[in-house]
Amino acid sequence: MLLSDSSINAFVAGGQRIYVHAGLIEAADDVNEVEGVLAHELGHITGGHIIRYSEGASNATKITLLSALAGVAAALAGGGEAAMAALMMGQQAAMGSFLAFTRTQEASADAAGAQYLSDAGLSGKGSLAFFEKLQNLEFRHGYSQSDDAEFARTHPLSGTRMARLREDYQADPAWNNTTDPAKQARFERIKAKLFGYQATPARTLAAFPAYMTGEPARYARAYAYHKDALIDQALSEADALLAMEPDDPYFLELKGQILLESGRPAEALAPLRRATQLTGANPLIASIFGHALLATEDPSHLDEAEQILRASVGRDRENPFAWYQLGVVHAQRGDIPRAQLASSEQQIMTGRPREALRSAQAAENALPVGSPDWIRAQDVALQARAQLERENRRD
Numbered sequence: 001m002l003l004s005d006s007s008i009n010a011f012v013a014g015g016q017r018i019y020v021h022a023g024l025i026e027a028a029d030d031v032n033e034v035e036g037v038l039a040h041e042l043g044h045i046t047g048g049h050i051i052r053y054s055e056g057a058s059n060a061t062k063i064t065l066l067s068a069l070a071g072v073a074a075a076l077a078g079g080g081e082a083a084m085a086a087l088m089m090g091q092q093a094a095m096g097s098f099l100a101f102t103r104t105q106e107a108s109a110d111a112a113g114a115q116y117l118s119d120a121g122l123s124g125k126g127s128l129a130f131f132e133k134l135q136n137l138e139f140r141h142g143y144s145q146s147d148d149a150e151f152a153r154t155h156p157l158s159g160t161r162m163a164r165l166r167e168d169y170q171a172d173p174a175w176n177n178t179t180d181p182a183k184q185a186r187f188e189r190i191k192a193k194l195f196g197y198q199a200t201p202a203r204t205l206a207a208f209p210a211y212m213t214g215e216p217a218r219y220a221r222a223y224a225y226h227k228d229a230l231i232d233q234a235l236s237e238a239d240a241l242l243a244m245e246p247d248d249p250y251f252l253e254l255k256g257q258i259l260l261e262s263g264r265p266a267e268a269l270a271p272l273r274r275a276t277q278l279t280g281a282n283p284l285i286a287s288i289f290g291h292a293l294l295a296t297e298d299p300s301h302l303d304e305a306e307q308i309l310r311a312s313v314g315r316d317r318e319n320p321f322a323w324y325q326l327g328v329v330h331a332q333r334g335d336i337p338r339a340q341l342a343s344s345e346q347q348i349m350t351g352r353p354r355e356a357l358r359s360a361q362a363a364e365n366a367l368p369v370g371s372p373d374w375i376r377a378q379d380v381a382l383q384a385r386a387q388l389e390r391e392n393r394r395d
Contacts, residue, residue, distance in 0.1 A: 031187035032126025043112030124169030192216030196223030265295035283316035337366035
């Protein structure tokens with residue numbers, strides 16, 4: 001999962017999902033650096049570290065409780081200062097225990113990641129290069145590199161991690177393997193697209209001036225021009241990309257997106273339809289195409305829009321935008337119960353459980369009893385009630 005965050009970070013949450021910050025992609029110079037990070041995060045997943053996180057917290061809590069009991073005993077005996085000392089020492093011991101637990105997990109994930117890179121025939125050079133970037137940030141922000149400082153951190157020092165891994169990486173047969181040029185080219189496109197999408201147009205145009213005519217530069221500039229409402233320039237860059245690769249679905253998506261968001265949905269249909277076909281209804285591209293079909297306000301497009309949007313949510317149920325568009329299709333056809341069901345799907349995903357419950361109940365009351373949609377409406381209602389109960393407990 002890619003997060004729109006400029007900091008350099010990646011982490012595991014939700015069992016088997018790796019979250020990567022956009023800042024990490026921007027900071028990496030070689031795709032092998034990102035491969036090293038992903039290998040490390042896979043080490044957390046296979047090690048069950050998120051599931052075992054509570055073990056470290058539980059041990060720390062036990063230490064805190066024991067120190068609190070010792071403090072109470074000292075206070076009852078009339079030793080106020082001794083009681084405070086017991087409490088403070090207990091808190092420090094608990095924190096030290098928890099930090100040692102997390103550092104052990106990080107070292108374990110590092111070792112597992114090194115093995116995964118080796119198994120995949122990927123060099124560890126990128127992993128070490130990325131640790132060097134992290135170490136430079138530690139120097140820049142004044143983080144102490146002493147052994148004592150490491151005991152106050154959740155992660156081992158970057159220098160310590162490099163020292164542990166370097167020998168294993170260099171002894172691995174994959175050490176001298178080079179990065180696949182085609183993979184690196186795709187990575188540079190990803191970086192440029194992400195940069196153009198997130199950065200201000202002025203910053204993008206400074207990083208990718210007009211004399212740069214490669215795919216990454218044109219990709220980034222297309223987004224910069226589009227965000228500045230310079231539609232002709234944005235389309236010119238998109239057309240130049242398509243001249244290089246006419247059947248690239250992401251360049252087709254780019255042109256369609258520019259046309260759609262510039263109020264020209266009918267012109268956007270052809271490139272978006274082709275992009276959807278080439279990707280086998282990639283959920284994100286299909287949902288944009290479905291939106292374009294609806295934006296034409298042509299009733300003859302409703303059948304195609306429903307087909308495309310159903311394909312989108314069929315491959316990715318966690319797409320609130322696609323559910324919203326599907327609800328619009330049902331509403332325009334007068335199928336209010338299914339429009340309410342689609343709305344409940346969108347509302348539960350966007351943190352509105354109360355609205356989702358109302359929509360799901362309304363859909364359930366009107367849909368044929370026992371039908372798949374009727375059962376799904378009950379599922380969404382149960383999910384919404386569970387969210388509301390959690391909110392009430394937090395309150």
